[in-house]
Amino acid sequence: MPKHYPVGIFDSGIGGLTVAAAIRRAMPAEKLLYLADLARQPYGPKSPRTVTRYAVQAAEFLVGRGVKALVVACNTASAVALEAIAERFPELPLLGVVEAGAAGAVAASASGRIVVAATEGTCRSQAYERAIARRRGGCRVTCVPCPLFVSLAEEGLTDGAIVESVARHYLAPLFDRLGGDDCLVLGCTHFPLLAPALARLAGPGVRLVDCAEATSTMLAETLRGLEAPVGGAGGLSLIATDAPERFARIARRLFPSLDEIGTVELADL
Amino acid sequence: MPKHYPVGIFDSGIGGLTVAAAIRRAMPAEKLLYLADLARQPYGPKSPRTVTRYAVQAAEFLVGRGVKALVVACNTASAVALEAIAERFPELPLLGVVEAGAAGAVAASASGRIVVAATEGTCRSQAYERAIARRRGGCRVTCVPCPLFVSLAEEGLTDGAIVESVARHYLAPLFDRLGGDDCLVLGCTHFPLLAPALARLAGPGVRLVDCAEATSTMLAETLRGLEAPVGGAGGLSLIATDAPERFARIARRLFPSLDEIGTVELADL
Structure with missing residues (x-):
């Protein structure tokens, strides 16, 4: 993947923004593309079969947009679906929390x-x-x-x-x-x-x-290994599968450090 | 619909069992078919558009199984999706909490x-x-x-x-x-x-x-109006769109009065 591509991050909801915020602090030059699967959150109580299906769809969506690495910023999805994502995208640099x-x-x-x-x-x-x-x-x-x-x-x-x-x-x-x-x-x-x-x-x-901090540290190592860190302005783009205005509102309240939270794109998976 | 058909009940999760339990107490001869959309719960924070889509799918599923009336035992779905369900199934006796x-x-x-x-x-x-x-x-x-x-x-x-x-x-x-x-x-x-x-x-x-009690009272009136109450043994069948064992476990703990909770069927909507 071209190194100017963003790093993809996904979570079932807003929690993964702790990971996005840690990455923004450590690597402010990276562009981040964050997907929140709000239409189907929470993943925590759901079965491995269902979580895996949702997580692979989320990965497909972000890969379709073009990402140079994918961070699964949802512990439940990392725990049960990381292998399935790796099988679906064997070339993709992939990290889980x-x-x-x-x-x-x-x-x-x-x-x-x-x-x-x-x-x-x-x-x-x-x-x-x-x-x-x-x-x-x-x-x-x-x-x-x-x-x-x-x-x-x-x-x-x-x-x-x-x-x-x-x-x-x-x-x-x-x-x-x-x-x-x-x-x-x-x-x-x-x-x-x-x-x-x-x-x-x-x-x-x-x-x-x-x-979140641990994942940011691991991503920095991965990008160095790929010689894929970038210079420049960086930024954070947000996509949600439901209720984008509510997502933006809660995100602004919980993550005042992420001052670039503007419009959230709505997407169907 | 034949009056020996069950009454369909659906909720995003386990909460609607308060309605099922109230109906069981008041109308023990009725057969109840309960659908819990656990794969996509909770509905509460989701947008009207998404909740309506899910609720209509749940209604289609239960109507496909054959029900003589449908109880939307989820306040969020009742609040935003009752009209859409009524448009889709104009002949169906329909109640919302x-x-x-x-x-x-x-x-x-x-x-x-x-x-x-x-x-x-x-x-x-x-x-x-x-x-x-x-x-x-x-x-x-x-x-x-x-x-x-x-x-x-x-x-x-x-x-x-x-x-x-x-x-x-x-x-x-x-x-x-x-x-x-x-x-x-x-x-x-x-x-x-x-x-x-x-x-x-x-x-x-x-x-x-x-x-839940209020809905049971309203259902009794509806069934009397349709001359659709039945005699006989009644019962409760449970279907979930995810994690049926967990659903059965929690249902047994929260609803000890519903002693017929056995196997929960898994279904995809």
Whole structure:
């Protein structure tokens, strides 16, 4: 692919913008083309079969537009559909947030005792367990489904009493029961929005791994390997499969750093 | 339609089972065929265009199976897609939860000051405002989007500290600010699951209208009008467009009264 092509990013919804924002900060010269499959979100509770079908369609759409690399910025889709996308587009440089988050966890954890907060689909897939085991043996990985975090983040409820009580509901029993966990992976792209509240709950001995940052780091390496980084102005174009105005409104509220959020294109997959 | 045919019911997810349960209690001889469009849920945040497309497809599916009446047990779909379904199937006896909830509210409210808790899509459509105005002039209807209630109910979090804090977040400012409201419509089929917590918050002067019960009452009238009630054993058959095992598991946990929940059929729309 020509190196002036954009990097394609897709997520079921708005959460993947945490990844887009991290990439914008680290590589401001890159053009990003972001697809949110709002018509069929959330992917988290859906079956692997259905998520794979949706994810391959999203990849086909972005490849059809022309992208030099594809970032699957949805943990559920990364967990279950990355191989299917790779089979469909064997030449395409392809990154998933799960692989990046696992790499970040292995680097951050001294004890090898790692907690992953994720969606039900990601937990059920055991993708984090496998991705961490490929990088380092003997880790103990505990994956906790935290589906309400997604709704809270999408509502703009990112801190305060409600977030704290939901976070305690999911995570306090775990941090009370287990000993020696020193790493909490925010294994859903929505969760970095709740990071301050989660960090308080986890306590000072636990390092948070933000898979959006980890993915941005991995993409920089990939583009260097392809000799595909660019100079120039960069930018972010947004496409949604439903409700583009609502998407733009929420995106502007949740991601004030992404000041280029203008019109969102509507597309059918 | 032959009167031994089942009544079709559809919802985007599990919430419409509150309607199915109310119908089972009131009309145990009826056969019910319930379709949950889990592959594309939730409908609440989606655009009218998309919800209408999905709802018409769901109606086509159930009509294809043979139903003597169709209950749209999803407030969002009732609010935006009922007319499109009626145009597609002009002969089909068709009921929506919004019409039934509005009828219940008008009957329950003395002051005519009515609060409707609903999804974003239902509120944006102003369907409750219109349906109530058709029945009684001069009412003041305040529609409050409460999207987190859906996620809470689906997680089985139906009471306790988290539900209370979320309910206060949405509704306390309203009950504090407004005076004279005497009716709270549970304008989403998930919300009756949270009824005890919502009733405590609303206080003793506010009557709760459960649109599941209201819909069951309206269906009984419709079937009597058609001379289509049946005798016999009745029953409930479930179909889902994704994740049928998960659907059965959650349905059994949330609806212990529906002891006939067995295998859920998987269908593509």
